[in-house]
Amino acid sequence: MIKTKRIQQIKEYVIQHQSVSLDDLVTTFGVSKNTIRRDVQKLVEEGHIQKVYGGVAANHARLESFHDRQTRNQLQKRWIAKDAARLVDDGDVIFIDSGTTTLEMIHFIKEKELTVVTNNLDFIVQALPYTQLQVISTGGQLERKTKSFSSITNTNDVLQYNFDKVFMASTGVSISNGVTNSSPVETSMKEMVVKKGREVILLVDHTKFNKYAMLTYCQLDEIDYLITDDSLDTSYTTFFKKNQIKWIVAPSQDESQQTLT
Known part of the structure; x- marks a missing residue:
């Protein structure tokens, strides 16, 4: 059997069975354990x-509660959000996705004149105290676990907006599966927002790479910027260069000793 075909079949076999032993794979595919490894x-x-x-085992990222995600890697998320906020200009119409990293942007855009959906x-x-922020809710059903609004019936309302920039979150990111999400009811809205954004900025900490969730809401080559907190594997930098995607690693060296506000 051709190697690439065997690897694809191994992937499908593991996903179908959720978890398998190496011995099972050796028996099923009739190759040595070293080859399987x-x-x-x-x-x-x-x-x-x-x-x-x-x-x-299949590498499906699970849908965690907002609180669990918010308390993990909080300082790194704040750094990522600070660099993301630098891309925002007064007068912009932007979309802020549901997510613990995107939430941190409020600390750095609160003094700007913006329309935020x-x-x-x-x-x-x-955002309530900051009157210069015109905030528009997407509305719909409140998902308590993720503290976000979502609705299959209201997603078309997003199509009326022309966003200068959209700041997106993700449960898992990989080159093969793109930018993924664990919530089916949120995915349709995310897909539409990405299509309506002049610039698509993805905010993810280092724990999200080489993982994927149940649903892909855009391919990795659909984003314009990726902001993270650690250096990227060469497979990603090569992909980003090929697709003219900018990436930012936060914080920059000259800021690493500064105090975030």
């Missing part, structure tokens, strides 16, 4: 599967 390693590096004790409940609440 090499094939598995390639799939792990591409973000399709993950190694677990005694074998491998958002499905992020906490952003709406925190």
Whole structure:
């Protein structure tokens, strides 16, 4: 069997069974354990599967509560948000996605004259004191676990807006599966927002790479900027250069000792 075809079949087999042992893969595909280990390693590096004790498992990111996500890597998220805010100009019409990293942008854009469309409940609440921010909610059903508004019936309302910049969050990012999300009811809105953004900026910390969730809302080559908190693997930098995507690693060296406000 051709190597690329075998690797694809291994991926499909693991996803179908959720978790399998290496011995099972050896038996099923009729190759040596060393060959299986090499094939598995390639799939792990591409973000399709993950190694677990005694074998491998499908690498589906789960939908965590907003609180659990907010308390993890909080300082890194604040740095990412600060660099994202530098891309915002007075007078912009922007979209702020639901997410713990995108929420942090409120600290750095609160003095700007902006129109902000958002499905992020906490952003709406925190923006209340800042009258120069014109905040428009997407409306719909409140998803308590993610503290965001979503609605399958109201997603077409987003199409009326022409966004200068959209700031997006993601549960997992990989070259093969693109930018992914765990919530089916949020995905349609995210897809439309990306299409309506003049510039698409993705905010993700280092824990999101080489992972994917249940649904892809855009391919990686549809974004214009990626802002993260750690250096990128060469597979990503090569991909970004090829597709003319800018990437920013926060914080820059000259800021790493500064205090965030």
